[in-house]
Amino acid sequence: MRELSYAAAIREAHQQLLSEDDRVFVIGQGLWSPWYVGNTMTDLEKEFGRNRIIDCPVSENATTGAAVGAALSGMRPIVVHPRMDFMTLAVDPIVNQAANWSYLFAGQIGVPLVVRPIINRGGEQGAQHSQALQAFFMHVPGVKVVMPATPEDAKGLLVAAVYDGNPVLYIDDRWLYGITGPVPRHMYMTPLGVAAVRRRGNDITVVASSYMVQVALHAADRLKEQGIEAEVIDLRTIKPWDKDTVCNSVIKTGRLLVADGTWATGGVAAEIVAAVVSRVFRHLKAAPVRVCLPDTPAPTSRTLEQAYYPNANTIATAASWLVRSDPSIHDHRPTAELPGRIVFD
Amino acid sequence: MNRETLCQCYRLMLLIRSAEEKIGDWVERGEARCPCHLYIGQEAIAVGVGTAMRAGDTLWGNHRSHGHYLAREASLTGLFAEILGKATGCAHGRGGSMHLIAKDQGILGTVPIVAATIPLAVGAALASSLRRDGCVSVAFFGDGATEEGHFHESLNLAAVYKLPVIFVCENNQYASHLHWSERRPAANLHEVGSLYRIPGICLDGNDVEAVHEASLRAMERARAGAGPSFLECRTYRWRGHVGPRWDIDVGLKRRDELHDWLARCPIRRAKERLRKLGVTEAELSAIEQSVQDSIAQAEAEARAAPWPDEGELLHHVYCAAAPLDLPWFMPSIREAA
Numbered sequence: 001m002r003e004l005s006y007a008a009a010i011r012e013a014h015q016q017l018l019s020e021d022d023r024v025f026v027i028g029q030g031l032w033s034p035w036y037v038g039n040t041m042t043d044l045e046k047e048f049g050r051n052r053i054i055d056c057p058v059s060e061n062a063t064t065g066a067a068v069g070a071a072l073s074g075m076r077p078i079v080v081h082p083r084m085d086f087m088t089l090a091v092d093p094i095v096n097q098a099a100n101w102s103y104l105f106a107g108q109i110g111v112p113l114v115v116r117p118i119i120n121r122g123g124e125q126g127a128q129h130s131q132a133l134q135a136f137f138m139h140v141p142g143v144k145v146v147m148p149a150t151p152e153d154a155k156g157l158l159v160a161a162v163y164d165g166n167p168v169l170y171i172d173d174r175w176l177y178g179i180t181g182p183v184p185r186h187m188y189m190t191p192l193g194v195a196a197v198r199r200r201g202n203d204i205t206v207v208a209s210s211y212m213v214q215v216a217l218h219a220a221d222r223l224k225e226q227g228i229e230a231e232v233i234d235l236r237t238i239k240p241w242d243k244d245t246v247c248n249s250v251i252k253t254g255r256l257l258v259a260d261g262t263w264a265t266g267g268v269a270a271e272i273v274a275a276v277v278s279r280v281f282r283h284l285k286a287a288p289v290r291v292c293l294p295d296t297p298a299p300t301s302r303t304l305e306q307a308y309y310p311n312a313n314t315i316a317t318a319a320s321w322l323v324r325s326d327p328s329i330h331d332h333r334p335t336a337e338l339p340g341r342i343v344f345d
Numbered sequence: 346m347n348r349e350t351l352c353q354c355y356r357l358m359l360l361i362r363s364a365e366e367k368i369g370d371w372v373e374r375g376e377a378r379c380p381c382h383l384y385i386g387q388e389a390i391a392v393g394v395g396t397a398m399r400a401g402d403t404l405w406g407n408h409r410s411h412g413h414y415l416a417r418e419a420s421l422t423g424l425f426a427e428i429l430g431k432a433t434g435c436a437h438g439r440g441g442s443m444h445l446i447a448k449d450q451g452i453l454g455t456v457p458i459v460a461a462t463i464p465l466a467v468g469a470a471l472a473s474s475l476r477r478d479g480c481v482s483v484a485f486f487g488d489g490a491t492e493e494g495h496f497h498e499s500l501n502l503a504a505v506y507k508l509p510v511i512f513v514c515e516n517n518q519y520a521s522h523l524h525w526s527e528r529r530p531a532a533n534l535h536e537v538g539s540l541y542r543i544p545g546i547c548l549d550g551n552d553v554e555a556v557h558e559a560s561l562r563a564m565e566r567a568r569a570g571a572g573p574s575f576l577e578c579r580t581y582r583w584r585g586h587v588g589p590r591w592d593i594d595v596g597l598k599r600r601d602e603l604h605d606w607l608a609r610c611p612i613r614r615a616k617e618r619l620r621k622l623g624v625t626e627a628e629l630s631a632i633e634q635s636v637q638d639s640i641a642q643a644e645a646e647a648r649a650a651p652w653p654d655e656g657e658l659l660h661h662v663y664c665a666a667a668p669l670d671l672p673w674f675m676p677s678i679r680e681a682a
Contacts, residue, residue: 003653013464022476025475032562046357051474051475052475056502057498057501057502057505059495059499059501059502059654061464061495061498062467062495062498062499062501062502063464063498063502064464065464065465065467065468066464066465066468066471066502067465067468067469068464068465069405069462069464069465069467069469069470069471070466070467070468070469070471070472070475070544071467071468071552072453072454072465072469073453073468073472073473073482073601074402074472075471075472075475075476077468092458092461093465095462096458096461097456097458097461097465100456101454102661102662102663102664102669103661103662104439104440104444104454104456105436105437105440105444105666106436106437106438106439106660106661107456107660107661107664108436108437108448109446109448109453109454110663110664111664134529141662142662142663162682165642165663165664166663166664201432218490220544227623235361248606251484256393260354302612324678
């Protein structure tokens with residue numbers, strides 16, 4: 001099959017959506033810029049016009065609110081926030097308005113809105129240019145949250161988000177933009193709420209989303225060298241997430257590690273661990289472990305930044321420990337790892 | 346304004362006043378428990394603007410939107426039932442007074458977060474602009490909403506894209522308990538659009554004819570593609586921020602003001618004008634009687650309506666109707682759905 005980069009797959013999804021459906025338009029900061037949103041929107045304004053690809057004033061709240069209003073009026077808007085941090089200025093239209101609308105009015109009207117915040121971190125950008133706030137939005141009833149990990153899903157989930165008919169947060173990560181993979185040429189949907197098993201294994205279930213899926217797959221290679229077969233599950237949608245696929249895997253392996261690219265406290269991993277423990281407790285051979293960001297803002301200096309983000313080694317260390325540990329003894333924790341990224345409490 | 350239109354305005358203003366007096370009674374008696382923000386005293390604005398709107402135009406309200414809803418002739422029974430929490434309410438008992446909907450009348454949902462619907466109205470106008478459907482959206486908000494950041498963001502967006510939206514500021518002097526003079530340096534709200542080149546006008550918000558004429562001009566401008574307008578309608582909220590009390594506890598100043606503003610009742614003014622236009626007492630009485638009949642009938646229907654079923658609690662978190670609305674090029678997916 002033809003291969004595309006993750007960024008090119010996002011662009012192709014936009015291109016096909018805009019070609020096929022007059023209701024679709026895109027609004028956000030930096031859409032006409034050659035660098036603001038990577039190469040995910042390159043030259044689309046030339047093909048579809050600046051009235052449908054709207055590079056907008058620095059008004060996160062009003063542009064997102066306008067997209068909600070346009071969605072209620074029958075359009076299929078996509079709002080882009082080039083950094084998820086900036087989207088905190090648009091919480092009212094997402095959380096108070098779009099998320100509540102269907103329930104408030106008993107399903108008489110929906111909000112077919114896609115909000116696309118981009119996680120854009122690393123490079124010593126620091127606390128306000130690095131955040132991954134998916135757990136915030138996962139908390140709110142009425143919103144769906146998707147986080148593609150592969151080029152194929154980057155395209156298919158965007159199309160599915162536009163046609164879901166509800167507010168969907170489509171969160172992409174610039175650390176994934178360069179990875180390549182097979183992407184069908186035609187327009188297709190990756191169904192929301194369905195996870196993908198990216199690698200089969202019997203010793204431990206590793207659940208991840210977005211960039212952490214790629215990290216987990218690297219970790220699985222290292223674990224194989226140690227004789228440990230990890231099953232890697234890509235959630236794809238973190239709300240509503242695919243409990244059946246995750247729990248069926250845990251029933252098989254008896255061990256769960258959740259790797260999530262945000263903080264541990266109140267995070268996505270916490271939700272998954274809680275649900276798995278509630279559902280399949282008797283199948284667990286050991287207490288689940290989370291690999292997350294330490295509960296601190298993102299630092300800048302390279303040494304601190306390197307210590308901040310979990311990597312394949314972090315996941316491999318935690319998984320190896322989890323597989324080899326005696327479930328009755330939880331004192332023997334791996335000491336080689338830096339503090340914060342492997343969460344035991 | 347011609348006699349026929351003014352008669353219609355008089356009837357709608359009276360309907361709003363009477364409906365809200367009824368709602369106020371329910372609140373006093375504890376029969377209506379949701380927060381009810383009454384519009385009494387401001388009726389000329391909703392009616393003056395609402396009667397200038399056309400089918401297809403959208404109206405975006407706020408926490409004080411009974412008047413906007415009724416001015417567009419949405420179902421009175423739907424309003425009463427919603428406020429009483431009944432299953433037949435316009436939002437099926439999920440919204441109460443602050444969340445009203447009447448899709449057929451262009452009211453796609455009113456919500457109480459201050460200024461929140463202003464960008465939504467801009468978005469509806471953006472949709473109209475992209476579709477070139479000739480429709481206009483109207484945002485109703487109070488003077489307090491002009492202190493929110495997204496109000497200013499919205500003015501700029503609407504101006505830069507020349508969108509067909511009318512910003513209707515109902516300046517009733519108070520944001521909850523706080524008088525405008527405690528919140529703003531000057532009484533110059535109508536000038537707020539000048540930085541964005543949005544024409545602004547200061548109107549007597551208790552004069553339904555003046556509001557109607559100004560709305561027609563603003564809508565004509567919007568439909569012609571000339572962009573947004575800002576109408577500051579000065580008025581006064583007779584009752585409290587929320588509930589039916591007269592709200593004189595917020596200070597002696599308000600007691601004096603209230604006396605003056607009661608004398609400027611928009612409904613009485615319209616009635617006097619109708620008399621001058623030759624409308625007879627019998628015709629006026631007929632209008633008043635028809636309003637009272639509507640109120641009585643709607644109240645009876647709302648009271649007789651069932652409560653929402655507890656089993657519906659988890660329904661509609663996501664909108665189920667929308668997924669069927671798939672484009673033609675995905676037949677296989679449509680079948681799967």
